[in-house]
Amino acid sequence: RGAGEAPDQYRTTYATEVKTLNYFLLLDTTALRVAANTMDGLVENDRYGKFVPSLAERWDHNEDYTEWTFYLRPGVKWVDSMGQETAWEVTADDFVEGMRFIAEPKNGIKNVGIIRKVISGLNGYYWDLVDIDDGVDIGKTREEALASFDSSVGVSAPDKYTVKYTLDNPTPYFLSYLVTELFFPLEKEFLDSVGAEDFGTTKEKLIFTGAYYLAEWQRDKEIRLAKNEHYWDADSVNVGQVSLQKVADDSIRVQMFQRGEVSATTLQGDQVKALEGTKWADNVFLDEKSSVTYWFAMNYTSDNPEARAFINNVNFRKALYHGIDRAKLLELVNPYEPEALLRNTIIPEDVIFDENGQDYTDYPLLKEVKERRTYDRELAQEYFQKAVDELTDGKGNIKGISPATVDMLPIAEIKADGKLPVQILFVHPTDPTKTREALLLQEMLRDTFDGQVELVLGQYVDDKYNDTIKPRRFDLLYDSFSFKYADPMAQLGRLVTDGSVNDGQYSFPEFDRLVEEADGKTSLTDRYEIFSRAERFLIDNAVIIPWQAGGGAYSMDTVVPFSTPRGGFGVTRFKYKGMILQQNPITADQYKMLEKAFRAELAPN
Amino acid sequence: MSRYIVKRILQSLLTVVIVVIAVFLLLRLMPTSGYFTREDYINMTEEMRSAYLKSLGVTDPAFIQLQRFFTGVFKGDLGRSITVYPKLPIRTILAEKVPYSLWFGLASMFISVTLGFGLGILMARFKDRWPDHLGTAYVVTVRAIPSLIYLFLIQIWVTGIMRWPMVFYEDRPVTWILPVVSLSLTGIAWYGIWLRRFMVDEENRDYIKFARSKGLSQKYIMRHHVLRNAVVPLVQYLPVQLLLTIAGSLIIESIYSIPGMGGLLVYAIKQQDNNLVQVLVLIYAVLGVAGVFVGDLLMAFVDPRIRLAEKKKKKEALRV
Amino acid sequence: MSDDAFTFAPWNPEAAEETGYSHYSYWRSTFRTFIKNRLSLTLLIIMGVLVLFSLLYPVLASVDPNKVALDSSLWNRKPDFSHIFGTDGLGRDIWVRTWYGTRTSILLAFTIAFFDVGIGVVAGALWGYVRKSDQIMTEIYNVITNIPSTVYLILLSYIMKPGFWTIVIAMSSRGWITIARFIRNKVISLRESEYNVASRCLGTPLNRILGKNIIPFLVSIIIMQTALTIPYSIGAEVFLGFIGLGLPLDTVSLGNMVNQGRSNFMLYPFQLTWPTVILAVITVSFYIVGNKFADASDPKNHL
């Protein structure tokens, strides 16, 4: 522990303003943080990652995991933005209302797709409404369709304190869904009083069930959370206030930490290096990795004919797979042990376990992948040569491609000459580290493939999806998606043909088939086995190239490590419940010590 | 006189309308995805999107859209933001942000004028001596070096030395100092250099020589003739600058995290929030035009030579 | 005193016509007045050397400013003998980049100045000379100057792809109007001047009136405006870089270097310092030289 009284305020920064704090519409980490701390769901994770009671005191499920019943903690009141208890109690109806809200297409809840096929009847209900809105005659009026919610959707409130979910398929991992915002409650009377349009647009237009309430939301300046004194578990809340300051110019964040203006900061590689030999060096420690995976996505339908030809060639993709020295790229973030950040699989390790406690990524097909070192210069060159042999006429002319100017403006304009070197448009954001990453990658490919692969760099200014993915103005980019629930389907199911994170618009029927097959299995071992084949297919064919794990950054912090809830899903990792602050920044030694102690505590669980 | 004012107001309105139309046309060069929030866009089918656009009226002819926009503005309805603060009425956004920019602007304007005039007087009084050279060096530095650099250095160094917070906190008055001072730097230089120039010009005027030959003391002449007359041409620019303080300053608000208007337009443009862009441009144009107009009126008020009837446009772009 | 002293001296009326003045040439005097000022001369030389060096350096030197080091031990190196300005976060040599960046920025600024002044002079001359155009030009002037410059820059840079020509277009499509205004005012005063009326009485055609009577009087404004446009353009590039709409980040320019160096200023100050110093020297030089030239070009200041 550092000297002096433990501070009562946790202070951090954010760079872009949240658009809304409607907790069903979480778009960025800032909003996630607010939702995670102001809203409790039925269950939560404790600091060991175990699912523990929250608004539900206890729960049970039927034999095949298709019916789950939750028994609510009575007497919990919704709290308003003044920290005062409202007249409304948290009841089972609130959970039904929450579901009703996200099931309404007009509310535009993006993530609803994750559970549409989980809760029975939800999918049909949702698409009925969509069809009606599109003017398709399905033999029902909208009112009729809405009225059918209670009878058709698998959520109900048998009594005031009981919530029951009926699922389409056996779902042993159902609890991992419950820590996402999709299962948060919603007070109907309050919603009606503010209107669905405006729900969550100001602090007055929200009420809370969590450890904190939203005490202040000043756009572009500050979001302040204050401890909810009426919280059912108020004793576990150690920090009285959480302040999120907007600091758009993040070049000064490290400074602000050093001057005690923020409670925590992450560090880039060269920032860490620059701290070498200063008094701050002691305070730098490596954070835990998260379940987020970054991967390289390739555009299989690019307008750039050169890139399209090569990307659709498996040998070329393999050449990239082996030719990109990912650890080298990560040196920008972590100059000392970059390998630690690598992730070779799409599904994260340490998150999904089968009935036997076997980690999904330790299934044989994946274990090999997980442990391999992918960077292999010679192999990459070999594959590249094969690709060149297949795709060119031997004189450097790419077959079937005539010179053209490819308009991918405003990202870039490419003069495709139909000759080697092959030009590939790599798109990255404008921030300095990412730009350097891109330059490094460019140099790396140039070096590995002897100048025959030329990365054209393009930047999107603000919005990756709108600027590049949607208009398909890229050949290569990295993308990442958080892991939504404890099943490989969470990612692999979105990577199929026309899947929502299939940025490259590829189509591999073999993969689609495997995913479908796996999803049909109810036995976890079977299920995971087939998923591992599907994942292996993606990796063997280098359809996408897994790159790195999220998190794991160098940090300086005043939060006592391992004092906050732990877990790979939903909003858990953003929770401050249980957080303990100390006066002075954590030292690396402290961190190591606490980590050791924590691992020891964790083991028996 | 009143006829002239009416004429000028009409003319100013015309300018505003042209500016707005120009920007409106520019905005039409941008993709229509600006009318969706990102999530909507992803979730909607192509048909839904076009239906939505239609419901917004974006697909209508430009003329109709403009008409609608102006009608809305006329009725006091500025519309709602689309992507920057989805669905928030633009009026609310302005109400939140304008006060910051305005107060910082006013404070810095006050400082710019007082210190700038001080500097100008000092430089004119000690023309070609060291205060003048020092002042010139200051002006040159401020004008020639990209402001981003020195503003950033000021932030880093001064907060470090003074142990002040690096960004602005509303409840901590010391954090107001640097933004206000930073905002004033160019203004001080501007007023200083122009006042100096005008004063030096005035000092060489025949009537100043005559005033001296009348036996008026140097001090009296400086105060009652030179300074007074030198200030007059600057008076014209005060209203524009005052009004434009509402627009805020991008760099300073950004580095000190002030929730003002400065970055709003950039952000709105980047996010393709066309509604917001349009309103902001309208506001800026109105402020600019109104500022010039009030400046001219003020000028006619302080300078007896200018009768409003002769629309004597002395609107030179002052450049240091 | 001889008696001879009181005889008439020989008298030559022609000799009396000889003027007491030295041979005066406007440009020579301007130049002389200009270089008399030691500060401006020094700055002119510095400026010349910097500009020349930055233009020549890329031709002479063989180091690629974009050469990224795959070896991370070469990243963020403090200045030493092999890298006299140090290296940046990817091991690129800052000395080399500074000169390339200077060249980009100067070329950009020159191009902008060229268009600004070019368009400004032509438009200003017409504006001043063709009376009928006054109203419409004044309206254009009002419109353009009423859109805040940042708004305009941002809008245009966003609509077009970020890049050299985008900045040029964004800057020049606005910057010309102030120059045109200056030129217009000058042209109007010249147009009404007596020597111009004299030329018209002699039936001098418009092109020669422009060439002989107008343009020579504008040259000093043109040079001055050009000189003053340059620091402004460089500043605009830095600003656009700050809001993410500047030159592509893989382009070496002073603006990009400043913005990149800024992010790690507290950690590796040298990465910001050197580009900034060079940039400051250039902008300040152009600024002062522009102003001093304006002074020198005023015949009142000639001897």
Add this chain to the structure above:
Amino acid sequence: MTETREKILRVEDVVIRFNLRGKELTAVRSASLDLYKGETLAIVGESGSGKSVFTKSFLGMLDKNGRVASGNILFEGENLAEFSREEQWLKIRGKKIAMIFQDPMTALNPLKTIGEQIREVITLHRGMNRQEARAEALSMLEKVGIGDAAQRYGQYPHEFSGGMRQRGVIAIAAACKPDILICDEPTTALDVTIQAQILENLKELQREMGMSIIFITHDLGVVANVADRVAVMYAGEIVEYGRTPEVFYDPRHPYSWALLASLPQLGEKGEDLYTIHGTPPNLFKEIKGDAFAPRNPRALKIDFEEAPPWFAVSDTHFAKTWLLHESAPEVEAPKIIQRLKEKSLKGLDYGS
């Protein structure tokens, strides 16, 4: 007769130099002058001869780069040439010696009413309160011939015509009843008719207030009208002075001849006017001998060698030319000048 009168100002051998970017320019070289109480002394000479500079030095109004390099300016027992501090001058300027400049368009502060500008001086020099000063200012305006003074008082200079403004300027200068009023070409910019009226006003004012006037002009017609005595200045020197009729009817210096003889008024149709060739000397250069010699067709050899001393023509009439030296050859004044005398006898005023 003049000797009996009181000398109010004595200027002796004043040399005035300017520093112009490192070079030294001698604008006035050893000029001397006496001024008697109540008289009008005119200084004539061509442009650049140093008239303004010379008289400005009586007020300490030289430009910053100029200085009185030597000589004395004696006024009320003090040597103004030695004044260095502003306070010293403040006691003289306006109060004792006032000055009017050539261009009425620019001599008034455009942003103050005429009234204010007069009152300002009165308050300052005569310690009157606002009310009194205002009354005094109004009476001054009337004295210089501005009718409707009460209304004019509150008007701005741009509402006045050129002639009115010049009257305003005169009113300001005279408001403090100075002992000496220096008029530096006060009517050159005005039309002849207005000029004539203003000269009348000025003479009247002088009669009333009894001040001495130094009147600078290059219009000999004006000199003839207003001056009691005339000094002719050339290249920074006074080359001839005397009572007005003496200088007009019997000029002795070749430059004075030239000035008079070249007047178109005296010309005869079909005859050439007398002309002066060339340009005045470069003041940056040292002048050797008589400055006028290079332009003087009747220059003597000695004129190029040595500067002439003063020669007295009469008690009141002096000239600086070797032609008056006893060994000089006899030289006739140009015919035109002799004609002036004849014409004068006939009465030269046209048209009545």
Add this chain to the structure above:
Amino acid sequence: MAAEDKREILLEVKNLTVDFKLGRRKFSAVDDVSFNIYKGETFSLVGESGSGKTTVSRAIMRIHQASQGDILYKGESVSGNMTGSQERKFRQSVQMIFQDPMASLNERAKVDYIVSEGLYNFKLFKGEKERKAKVERTLRKVGLLPDFASRFPHEFSGGQRQRIGIARALIMEPEFLVADEPISALDVSIRAQILNLLNKLKKEEDLTYLFIAHDLSVVRLISDRIAVIYKGKIVELADSEELFRRPLHPYTKGLLSAVPLPDPESEKNKNLLIYDPSIHDYDKVPPSWREAYPGHWVLADERELDLWRR
């Protein structure tokens, strides 16, 4: 009178009106002015500042457009549109000398160019050599040294500059010269030079002058006839000596009485007449242009004419 009519009319100004816009208001700087200039004479236009003298001269030079009326040069109208060759001919034979020698020369051009500007315009020389020779000859004609050609206007005194301006006009070998107050901006000592020069040139080159001045005393010396202009209207026109001997219009009288004379005696007895426009009673009958004596015209009504003639 009959004799006069036989003289060749070089320039005829008929009912010339020139309007200017002052803001919204229109005002006539020159109002219904008519006069003839005969070949070989010097015609002077005299009036106070702002009376419209320059405007008349510029209308003749086609710098200002006539709002009404006509200007005929050698019988051809020059106030409307002209063809290229007409314009060329006109520009060659009619030249102008300007008031302010400081402002009327292009400071950035050498004397050589200034003087030969007209030659260049109409290609009036065969080769460089001829042009140089012409320039040299003309410079000599106006009493300047030929090697001044290589200098800039800055280097010259006012009188010299005015002579350069005259040379510029003269080199075109014009028949008709308009001189707009050519001496009023000059130093006294130099005025004579220019007047002599103009007189000399008139004889040598057989020129006709329109001479503009604001000071009556100057024009007497060189004019054959004088017109007095007041507020845009010519109020009196007569032979030069006639006008001085017998001025009729009170304005002319006032102007004459105000002229300062370099003669202390007569100045002392000066009798200043101040013109007061309100003495006229033009409300009912506007004045008209009347011949009081042969060749002596005045703007008056019937009653005034009688009165003044007495």
